[in-house]
Amino acid sequence: MRVLLTGSSGWLGRHLAPMLREAGHGVTGLDVAPGQETQEIGSVADRGVVDAVFARHGIEAVIHAGALHKPDIARFPRQAFVDVNVTGTLNLLEAAAAAGHDRFVFTSTTSLMITQTIRDETAEAAVWLDEESGPLEPRNIYGATKLAAEHLCRLFAADTPLACLVLRTARFFPEEDDTDRRLPGPNRKANEFLNRRLTVEDAARAHVLALEKAPALGFDCFVLSAPTPLRREEAAELKRDAPTVIARHFPDAPALYARAGWSLPPSIGRVYDASRAERVLGFRCATDYAAVLGALRDGCAMPFAHDADYASPVLAGRPR
Incomplete structure (x- = not known):
């Protein structure tokens, strides 16, 4: 299948393109910035660019991973988010429907599920x-525009033969957190595998599977995150005393962290539950918190990427 992959120069795109080829697909990468997996330079906000790419490459399916993201709020006006994340998605959906496609995979975000109240973690339980x-x-323009794009996918799935799967991915970025530097990056990322992170490789695998499964599912939306070892009945204790809960599940975690000079999270205020993706889509992340502890135990490299110097390719071009 000839697949258009938007955001092909980005962190997800550069991992996803090779997996699509390994699965037997032809891949055309579209991005505003050059990259090894990008064949076409241009913005999805420009309908002329989208139509030209479809015509030149005989596109048969779309994985729409290109977007302006949360860190871009400091770099671009709100209108740019509407142009790229909303109008760009509409352009791709209309082109796909006009071409008679039967599948469309949209990369969304768990961020749009986080209200300001949830972000502030003022509740007594996780x-x-x-x-x-x-x-x-959604608490910002990024989440608001991604939610609007999800609604567009839902509408097209209802009104056309185009099956649309929405993948709300948890964190998989390699750079430092742009809002919280209290812990070293690797320590923070390791902690997040308990409740709100997955590897970029797992995110890419989920997209390949979604492309295959979309026609049978019609429209659906899935949260993607590493499977949490935590339980709903532990919600109050997690907020009050997360280390005790973690040690109950992983008795050697405190000692492993101490040896590494790391800190367990004192409190956990929210947990992403990706169990429906496993039940319905048939996808489960390969890397989980146990794998992180295994690497600490064996003195191996962490099973996730950390790059404090990573810079978004959007800085090399206009909004994609």
């Missing part, structure tokens, strides 16, 4: 988040 969580009240 909040469990899955596909049924709501009401959805």
